[in-house]
Amino acid sequence: MKTKSDFPNLNERKPDGVKDDGTPYRVLVVDDSVFVTKQITQILASEGFEVVATAADGEEALNTYKDKYPNIDLVTMDITMPKMDGVTCLEKIMEFDKNAKVVMISALGKQELVKRSLLLGAKNYIVKPLDRKKVLERVVTSLE
Amino acid sequence: MSDYLDPNNEELLKDFFAEAQAQIEALEQNILVLEQDPANRDAIDEIFRAAHTLKGGAGTVQMLELAEFTHIVEDLLDAIRSQKVSANPSLVDTLLQALDVIKDMLDYRVEGKVYKKDVSQLQSQLKSYLAAGGVSVPRTQTPPSPPKTPAKHTVTAHNAIPSSTGGLSEYERMELKEASNGKKVYKVSVHFDESNPMNSVGGIQVFAVLKELGTVLKTHPEFDKLYEDNFFEVVDYYMTVDVDWAVLDKKLHIGDVTTGYEILEIELPGAPVKKAETKAVSHSPAAEIKKVPTVEKPTSTENEERADQEASTDATKKSASVGSVLRVDSKRIDNLLNLVSETVINKATFNQIANIFTEGMVEFHAQNNLLREGLKNFLEKIPEFFNQMQAGANPKDLKKRMNDEIFPLMKIYDQVESKLKSAINNFKSSSQNLSRIIGELHEGVLRIRMVPISQIFSRFPRLVRDLSKTLNKKVNLILEGEDTELDKSVIEDLLDPLIHIVRNAIDHGIEDPEYRESIGKDEEGSLVMSAHNEGNMIVIEVYDDGKGIDVETIKRKAVERGLIHPTKILSDVEAFNLIFEPGFSTAKTVTNISGRGVGLDVVRKQIEKLNGSVSIWSERGRGSRFTIKLPLTLAIIQGLLVRVGKEVYVIPITSVIDSHRILPTDIKIIDNYEVFNVRKDVISLLRLSQLFGLKAEEGQYQFVVVVGSGDRKMGLLVDSLIGEEDVVIKPLKDTYTASPGIAGATILGDGRVSLIIDVSQLLDLGLRQERAIREKREIRVR
Known part of the structure; x- marks a missing residue:
């Protein structure tokens, strides 16, 4: 069995998804598309983030957030969803916790909603189709 | 120019002159610092700020010749600041010359005239430094660098943020001033990446970021336009900044969204600030900033002249009424008001006491009448007593009856007396109180006229520098106790005597550097000017570590000039004081600086006019010390x-x-x-x-x-x-x-x-x- 000492990682780097204390950032992924949810989960997990919950619509997301509060460090929020859309959900979450860190996931052509979200307190936005590098970059800057 | 800043406004002119004086002092001091330490950033920044404020102020009151000239100086200063030109000694000399011209210009304006002398030579000299330093004005462009590297964002310190009107109209700036609540307003121009798939979001995204870091007062294009689905390559955010530039820098770097930004401080009307050039902080070639001139210049020289003449006549009209202005700390006025209100209270107490006295008087009259009546009754009864006595009544009994009659009369004033006694006590304490208040009031009023001696001390660094340069001496001037306060009128009359003494000290006192070295002294002579309070006197001392005063030479000179009889025996102190006699000068040769025979006697006269005294003490080879003692106030x-x-x-x-x-x-x-x-x-x-x-x-x-x-x-x-x-x-x-x-x-x-x-x-x-x-x-x- 190969151990770390056999192949020392010369460029050892703390993964972006891990806090200074060694525990991972806890993420709530909100998207009505299972495919996108999985994609985001994979991308985040690859950098050490821990997706602690997922939600398929705004209402569920809001309840989950409240349930787990304060054990969620970041939310990725799809904009178009059934029951409660992402922007409304964002608004509610911000009302509940003004320090919430939410990154919007938007399809092209929803500029207006993205702008509204940013003004409501979203930290950043990611445009679909998702690109691993960009997702990570924006999630990381949102956590600062 | 704007219509609400009337350049002939007296108040404005007064303020301008007062402020300009302060700026000139700041300039001078810091140029001298720069001479000593050419790399002193603080001094450079301060010089810059002062020159810029001066220029801005001159523009506001339409002193165009001043604004224009200062502008050239400012360009040079900017070059120094950005380290394109180094502050070598000849440059410092030129700067000081330029400063003298600025002073002259101001002096002319104070008298209501316009400076007309030809300054083109000095101007071209100033410009030649710019050319030599390879600087073109305005700004050279910051070389483009690849995007996405936060390190390429230059983190600028607060005090290095350039400023200008930011291309805004006077009205817009007024609006900003209103909205900013007295804070500094910056224009943050952010450049956006067009290749971003949702490039129209950037403007709002940055807005959302910035509003966390301060107050965004205005955007260009306007917020509504940003919200619509348009892409703007550059968006200007006018805002106050509550965080460090480092934070701002970090937050403004948004991957794929922004490509660079510049920050510019906006000059708000009424509060001219810092400088008028932009400093691009960018990582894209898009950042090209043009200089925004703050002073509008008439297009032709003819216009300029006419404007000058107009200004001149207007200023002449006004200058007569511009008296000397005294800036007083408002606390001192408050204190006075406080004391005045105390005297008002005191007055009320006195009124009250006066009432008590009047009452006492009335009561006294009443009692007095009673006494008279009682006495009358008693006198009327006396024959009756006699009769009874003759009838053989018991004298003891009779005496008792008489006593009974008189006793109430004896006590008749007691009440009035005690009343008056308390009134008198009250009067005494109130009067004591009043004298205390008046004492404080007196002091308070005197304090209004008190100004720190730094007002005149501050002129000496330049003087000493110039003198020591002309005389090829090295002098280190040390100022002490600059905060010591003196009556304004005293301070004004003190300048000339002090200049005289300092000139003397450098010319006759401090030796040549070579000589100093040869006798084991520090090559650089030191000259100390100090001021401190001693009781109700101010003591100002000027001392140097030069060669001191040669008593023998003085005696010989004094005998030569017939000031003393050859046989007179003088103590050292008496000898030293001879140099204050008219027509006395020990300098071997007459120099340009001192030794013309009009000398220290004038100093003594002037000081004595101020009710002060001046004395001197010296030790041969060790230096000499002038001591001036002055009363705190003349009044x-x-x-x-x-x-x-x-x-x-x-x-x-x-x-x-x-x-x-x-x-x-x-x-x-x-x-x-x-x-x-x-x-x-x-x-x-x-x-x-x-x-x-x-x-x-x-x-x-x-x-x-x-x-x-x-x-x-x-x-x-x-x-x-x-x-x-x-x-x-x-x-x-x-x-x-x-x-x-x-x-x-x-x-x-x-x-x-x-x-x-x-x-x-x-x-x-x-x-x-x-x-x-x-x-x-x-x-x-x-």
Whole structure:
């Protein structure tokens, strides 16, 4: 069995998804598309983030957030969803916790909603189709 | 220019001149610092700020020649700041020359004239430095660098943020000023990446980021436009910033969204700030900033001239009414108001006491009437008593009855008495209170006129620098106690004497660097100017570590000039003080700086005019020290009240050395002079009664007040000493000022007018007489 000492990682780097204390950032992924949810989960997990919950619509997301509060460090929020859309959900979450860190996931052509979200307190936005590098970059800057 | 800043507004002009003076001082000080330490960033920034403020101010009051000239200076300063030109000595010289021109321009304006001298040579000299430094004005562009590297964002310090009007109209800037709540407003111009798939979001995204870091007051294009689905390559955010530039820098770097930004401080109207050039902080070639001129210049020289002339006539009209302005800390005024309100309360107390007295008087009258009536009754009863006595009544019994009649009459005033007693006590304490308040009020009013001595000290670094350069000496000037406060009028009259003393110290005192080194002294001579309070006096000292004063040379010179008799034996102090005599100069050659014979005697005159004294102490080879003592204020002095005949005179206590009670037989005659001995000294006497033509009283004792300054002493013979008192000096009208020996008049507590004796004049008088007599005698001897 190969151990770390056999192949020392010369460029050892703390993964972006891990806090200074060694525990991972806890993420709530909100998207009505299972495919996108999985994609985001994979991308985040690859950098050490821990997706602690997922939600398929705004209402569920809001309840989950409240349930787990304060054990969620970041939310990725799809904009178009059934029951409660992402922007409304964002608004509610911000009302509940003004320090919430939410990154919007938007399809092209929803500029207006993205702008509204940013003004409501979203930290950043990611445009679909998702690109691993960009997702990570924006999630990381949102956590600062 | 704008219509709400009237360039002929008197208040505005006053403020401008006051501020300009401050800026010039700041400029001068910091240029000198720069000379010592060419890399001093703080000094450079400060110079910059001062020059820029000056330029902005000049523009506001339409002093275009000033604004234009300062502008050129500013360009050069900017080059220094951005390290494109280094501050070498010749550059510093040029800067100082330019500063002198600026001063002249201001002086002309103060007098309501316009500076018309040709400054083109100096201008081209200034510009030549720019050219030599390879600087083109305006700004060279920051070389483009690849995006996405936060390190390429230059984190600028707060004090290095450039400023300008930001291309905004006066009205827009007014709006910003209103909205900013007094904070500085910055224009953050952010460049966006067009290749971003949702590039129209950037403007809002940055807005959302910025509003966390301060208050965004305005955007260009406007917020509504940003919200619509449009892409703008550059968006300007006008905002106040509550965080460090580092934070702002970090937050403004958004991957794929922004490509770079510039920050510019907006000059708000009424508060000109910093400088007028932009500093691009960018990582994209898109950042090209054009300089925004703050001063609108007329297009042709003809226009310019006309504008100048107009300004000139207007200014002339105004300048007559622009008096001297005193800036007073508002706390001092508040304190005065407070005291005034206390006196008002005190007045009420006095009113009350007056009422009690009136009541007491009424009561007294009533009781008095009762007493009279009682006495009348009693007197009426006396025959009855007699009858009873004759009828053989018991005398004891009778006495008791009489007592009973009188006893109530004896107690009749008791009540009034106790009432008046308490009223008197009340009166006494109120009056004490009042004198305390008046004392404080007095001090408070005096303090209004007090200004820190730094107002004149600050001129010396430049003076010393110029002097030492001309004389090829190295001098390190140290200023101490610059916060010491002095009456404004005193400070104004103090400048010339101080300049004189400092010139003397550098010219005659401090040796050449080579010589200093050869005798083991530090190559650089030091000159200290210090000020501090001593009781109610201010002591200003100027001392150097130069060669000191050669007593022998002084004696020789004094004999040569006939100031002293060759046989006279002088103490060192007496010798030092000879240099204050008119026509005395020990310099071997006449230099441009000092040694023209008009010298320290003027200094002494000036200081004595201020009721002060000046003395000197020196140690050969070690240096010399000038000590000036001045009263805190001119208006009030402590005086010794003396009586001569029926008149009361005041002798300023500062010149009183001591006083003696003597018998007429203690007065001796030497050389037709009345003298008397105090310990080992022989002091000549001056009878004030003779001087002022009064009839002296022939008492058993006489009193001598020994007065003097430095080594000069004289005894004033008076009839009696009354005491010490603070007296307010009232100047005498012109017709009476010719009377020798009188400095002014004052009104005493009892309303009498008393004359104040001018001791230095009396001393001169005595000395002159002595010299005249000696000369006469010398002629006779020949």
